[in-house]
Amino acid sequence: MRIAVVGAGAVGQAVVELAEPYGHTVTAVADSSAGVVDADGLDAEAVLDRKRTEGTVGPQTLDAVLDSEYDALVEATPTTVGDAQPAFEHVRTALGRDRDVVLANKGPVAQRYDDVRGMERDSDGAVRFEATVGGAIPVFSTIEDIGAENVTAVRGVLNGTANFILSRMTAEGVAYEHALAEAQDIGVAEADPTFDVDGTDAALKCAILANVLTDTTYTLDAVEMMGIRDIPASALELAQQGGSTIRLIGEVDESGVRVRPRLVDEHGTLAVSGTQNIVQVETTHAGRVNISGRGAGGHETATAIMSDLRQLEY
Amino acid sequence: MRIAVVGAGAVGQAVVELAEPYGHTVTAVADSSAGVVDADGLDAEAVLDRKRTEGTVGPQTLDAVLDSEYDALVEATPTTVGDAQPAFEHVRTALGRDRDVVLANKGPVAQRYDDVRGMERDSDGAVRFEATVGGAIPVFSTIEDIGAENVTAVRGVLNGTANFILSRMTAEGVAYEHALAEAQDIGVAEADPTFDVDGTDAALKCAILANVLTDTTYTLDAVEMMGIRDIPASALELAQQGGSTIRLIGEVDESGVRVRPRLVDEHGTLAVSGTQNIVQVETTHAGRVNISGRGAGGHETATAIMSDLRQLEY
Incomplete structure (x- = not known):
């Protein structure tokens, strides 16, 4: 073309x-x-x-x-x-x-x-x-394949910058500001990281997913949103003691559209590390399909x- | 239609x-x-x-x-x-x-x-x-999306029955025969499990993947194949001590097409549990894309x- x-x-x-x-x-x-x-x-x-x-x-x-x-x-x-x-x-x-x-x-x-x-x-x-x-993850192509009408929910890690910061806070036990500075140093976070760390970028993605999956038209305002700025290193440490970790999860399901930090199993499918993204698609007839890969670049x-x-x- | x-x-x-x-x-x-x-x-x-x-x-x-x-x-x-x-x-x-x-x-x-x-x-x-x-995993649709010419390798867990048996051997420390009998009891393995446990089913799938990805025509005979029958419970225990586990992995890459038990990180992406399947697609321009979900049913x-x-x- x-x-x-x-x-x-x-x-x-x-x-x-x-x-x-x-x-x-x-x-x-x-x-x-x-x-x-x-x-x-x-x-x-x-x-x-x-x-x-x-x-x-x-x-x-x-x-x-x-x-x-x-x-x-x-x-x-x-x-x-x-x-x-x-x-x-x-x-x-x-x-x-x-x-x-x-x-x-x-x-x-x-x-x-x-x-x-x-x-x-x-x-x-x-x-x-x-x-x-x-x-690089074929999210919409997979939803098209399955048929949007056969998808009951989508959730996942949709922002690589926030995920990198949370991964580093967990691995190194450092504070948010420290992990953010590191992310900025290596070019994973922008000088103004607001969109990524406040959840706006993930919320925009959730709005798009919701628009594809539902008959209602969503915008950013309709997405419940909480970022990762206020997560203390101690929260990640506590989570880890219980076999969990914290990830910024975007979700679209029958009860709404939201982005917020969530406890997930530390070895579970949602706990991707670094700048990886993952999307879980819940289907009517075939259970859950997980797709992960490089979310940016x-x-x-x-x-x-x-x-x-x-x-x-x- | x-x-x-x-x-x-x-x-x-x-x-x-x-x-x-x-x-x-x-x-x-x-x-x-x-x-x-x-x-x-x-x-x-x-x-x-x-x-x-x-x-x-x-x-x-x-x-x-x-x-x-x-x-x-x-x-x-x-x-x-x-x-x-x-x-x-x-x-x-x-x-x-x-x-x-x-x-x-x-x-x-x-x-x-x-x-x-x-x-x-x-x-x-x-x-x-x-x-x-x-x-249920959209393997070929994803390869089509990426373009077969941009895929350098595919590997994964392609047989749910073998994966179930290995998962149970690991979780319960039981022998192959015991895990197989359990799989047969609950309908995950057939009365004659040969195709699944000897690697034939996974090898057929690898041959199909190789046919889609390469210009050569593959058949079952061209696939290097080793099954899971001879894996002792002690091997899984040893693997676990080193943070690994064993999975039956099918692979198609530049060096050939093969199915064999392999050591994988016990919390890594390839270590799906139960009857789950996973496929990793290595791409030229976008790194690795992982897709997992229900492999049978x-x-x-x-x-x-x-x-x-x-x-x-x-």
Whole structure:
């Protein structure tokens, strides 16, 4: 497929890099300040090189990218809450032109799911968003396989940064601030870790899962949310004495949608370590299916985008 | 879809039961001695009831079932090795009539993969076989998602019976014979457990995985195989002292295809307990993806068949 990539951070860059080996042609790329378009296909290496050395992908504009010829728009700008702009507008533009959309940005499907599905119904294009939850883990593809109507609940560790901090607090017996600083040092946590440690990122993912699984439209406001900032090292120590540990668990079930620290069996399936993610899907006829793997990272997330592109090709 | 089900054991019966709630119509069913056909759709409950009370599904023949009008043939007869008959002939008949085929029977894709793919190329029908490996776990769908060309290795616990026996030997410190007898008592192991405990069942599954992942055609003979019969309780005890346990692991990687007992971390991802299965998929760009769940059971296997039918509908 000919793809236009909007957003040139870690995920956008990995999409540009992997597109060709996966059989696609990148015809346009935009970052936050500029764009580059070539209907015959861009030279991925040249674009990435320019981004690295000059800080921008090219001499054109975002509008030129959005107006260019492509089959699928990959939306990989940073997630915003509220009205999910400007990502929502990018989705609207692409669907309005009957093009497909693949989201890495969580905003549009977490905050304006109904609007997105409505625009999709009026378009010949389709919207997919495997990359929004669980990084490399095929969460939505598995739910599609099982059939959303046969899924009774989903829960899991959906934020790798929070999980890394909890894992380090447990392994080293250190305080939250210490583990956070370590995570920031090695690039697992951002300078402003609020979204990850307060549960917002996991809550956005839960809202998306709830939107796929239920008939109600959820947004961040509808998710019960508690983060990991206030967990003392002593709580993890106590948990460990009882054969348990603490993980930040997101859950969607018949009683609601929530993200909160929970006691889990220290050797149990939910107690993944480091930046791993895990999703448990409860089904009507086949019990529980567990899927775990790398929950973040440019290449990992880009592979989920490649899966979506593959599905759109059929 | 209109489906014809050949084989009326636990899996075939579960397919007949689940078809309607999943939006399909069962138009024909055959067991080992008889068949029943109704182009307008059979009454699932009546068929299952007759099977239970009279031991047969109906008054017609297998040929009548194979000749009937259907969109997809579900092959759920017991797996045979060697020439994979009679399942292979059922596949040939259906593809010859340009119908789709969904396999629960491992034989045709484990023993005659090339032949099956060749017949598929000459047909308007397609062959899918999610149910042949890992029961309810979406193994092939995940590999399809990732792209077989991006998968470098697959390994896992692929036989629930052997895993149950090893789990019980570990938990209770009992000998193989004792754990086997317990498994037979509760219906987890068959009266003749050879296929499960000698590794044949897992090896057939590995052959199928290897066929999907490589360009070479594998059969059972090409799989290096060692079972669990000769593992003494003392080996499990020794393993446990070192923080490990023993699992029967099937592997497909660049160095070959094999099934053998292996030491694994006792709390590690591969050490699933009871009849659970787990599959680890190693990928080029996204690290390892783990999928675990119920590896056997009529309903569990039938849900994998329902996933295949859903894919065929697109």
